[in-house]
Amino acid sequence: xxxxxxxxxxxxxxxxxxxxxxxxxxxxxxxxxxxxxxxxxxxxxxxxxxxxxxxxxxxxxxxxxxxxxxxxxxxxxxxxxxxxxxxxxxxxxxxxxxxxxxxxxxxxxxxxxxxxxxxxxxxxxxxxxxxxxxxxxxxxxxxxxxxxxxxxxxxxxxxxxxxxxxxxxxxxxxxxxxxxxxxxxx
Amino acid sequence: xxxxxxxxxxxxxxxxxxxxxxxxxxxxxxxxxxxxxxxxxxxxxxxxxxxxxxxxxxxxxxxxxxxxxxxxxxxxxxxxxxxxxxxxxxxxxxxxxxxxxxxxxxxxxxxxxxxxxxxxxxxxxxxxxxxxxxxxxxxxxxxxxxxxxxxxxxxxxxxxxxxxxxxxxxxxxxxxxxxxxxxxxxxxxxxxxxxxxxxxxxxxxxxxxxxxxxxxxxxxxxx
Numbered sequence: 267x268x269x270x271x272x273x274x275x276x277x278x279x280x281x282x283x284x285x286x287x288x289x290x291x292x293x294x295x296x297x298x299x300x301x302x303x304x305x306x307x308x309x310x311x312x313x314x315x316x317x318x319x320x321x322x323x324x325x326x327x328x329x330x331x332x333x334x335x336x337x338x339x340x341x342x343x344x345x346x347x348x349x350x351x352x353x354x355x356x357x358x359x360x361x362x363x364x365x366x367x368x369x370x371x372x373x374x375x376x377x378x379x380x381x382x383x384x385x386x387x388x389x390x391x392x393x394x395x396x397x398x399x400x401x402x403x404x405x406x407x408x409x410x411x412x413x414x415x416x417x418x419x420x421x422x423x424x425x426x427x428x429x430x431x432x433x434x435x436x437x438x439x440x441x442x443x444x445x446x447x448x449x450x451x452x
Numbered sequence: 453x454x455x456x457x458x459x460x461x462x463x464x465x466x467x468x469x470x471x472x473x474x475x476x477x478x479x480x481x482x483x484x485x486x487x488x489x490x491x492x493x494x495x496x497x498x499x500x501x502x503x504x505x506x507x508x509x510x511x512x513x514x515x516x517x518x519x520x521x522x523x524x525x526x527x528x529x530x531x532x533x534x535x536x537x538x539x540x541x542x543x544x545x546x547x548x549x550x551x552x553x554x555x556x557x558x559x560x561x562x563x564x565x566x567x568x569x570x571x572x573x574x575x576x577x578x579x580x581x582x583x584x585x586x587x588x589x590x591x592x593x594x595x596x597x598x599x600x601x602x603x604x605x606x607x608x609x610x611x612x613x614x615x616x617x618x619x620x621x622x623x624x625x626x627x628x629x630x631x632x633x634x635x636x637x638x639x640x641x642x643x644x645x646x647x648x649x650x651x652x653x654x655x656x657x658x659x660x661x662x663x664x665x666x667x668x669x670x671x672x673x674x675x
Contacts, residue, residue, distance in 0.1 A: 280515075284526055302540070386605065
């Protein structure tokens with residue numbers, strides 16, 4: 267009987283010890299992991315919406331399944347200065363997560379790619395800041411695409427257009443933003 | 453002590469886990485597009501390797517033979533997850549870059565291979581040194597490979613520009629086929645230095661952690 271139970275007992279004890287070690291590590295590192303995630307989001311928000319603004323999560327349903335999250339940018343006096351959209355589009359190597367800022371005039375304030383798995387040296391060229399800076403100021407998504415990186419650059423073009431459409435629907439649809447178009451300058 | 457030193461240096465060149473034992477090839481090809489990723493992967497795997505070697509060498513007398521593989525895997529998976537939490541908390545950029553290959557250290561053959569081949573037959577100190585040596589060997593192999601691939605494939609090293617902007621980098625080296633090319637050439641180079649023929653399929657069986665339960669190995673290990 268000893269040979270029957272021993273493997274079960276040993277494996278169970280090892281599993282229990284490892285599981286308790288894991289839960290301790292999880293508890294200890296969780297605040298740091300959350301802080302790191304928050305810092306990454308805030309960094310990206312400042313890149314796509316430069317200036318001295320505070321950002322709040324906006325739970326408006328845009329009706330576009332590609333838009334994962336919406337943030338509202340507010341200036342010092344609490345006026346809405348624009349919206350930032352997190353858009354997930356399909357690239358060549360999987361999902362390309364982009365963040366697009368749109369200011370109160372309906373123009374793009376900045377675009378950044380927060381997560382991508384495109385081919386290094388080919389598609390990935392369409393995800394760097396140098397390339398994405400051409401979108402700043404556009405009111406319709408009409409960028410120069412990169413030859414050889416058609417799928418990735420088109421994916422980002424679509425992401426920006428989705429953000430612009432959602433912004434138009436939101437600012438056209440909500441009375442507060444429509445009635446106060448100068449809010450950004452205030 | 454001499455013997456321990458030999459255990460430690462074995463992993464660096466003579467029994468280099470990737471270039472001589474040819475274990476852990478998948479993460480090697482996948483992460484070596486950038487030097488920073490290669491080093492990060494190497495250090496993470498080294499940490500897991502040392503910890504799992506120490507724990508398994510301590511436990512090998514208690515663990516019954518019939519459940520040794522599940523026991524090893526639970527220990528390894530536990531350490532990998534701990535390392536994953538730590539990297540995610542304190543080096544989020546590295547966490548994003550390594551992606552799925554960080555949790556996949558669990559199935560990196562180097563770690564189970566060393567647990568089965570070395571740690572389950574040797575003392576704690578020797579196993580720790582073996583883990584350290586193998587880990588450094590793995591990290592060095594990744595470092596050299598990613599240096600070649602990043603300079604040729606992207607024109608940079610650790611993100612700093614090496615080749616002039618006007619020179620078009622050879623994109624092939626940043627992709628998997630270039631990885632295999634560099635990998636093959638490095639195996640040949642190490643074989644030349646150590647004057648040892650690379651392991652053939654037939655000889656590979658004795659190094660395989662599953663040799664004891666494998667029908668092919670029982671038949672003499674000839675493929």
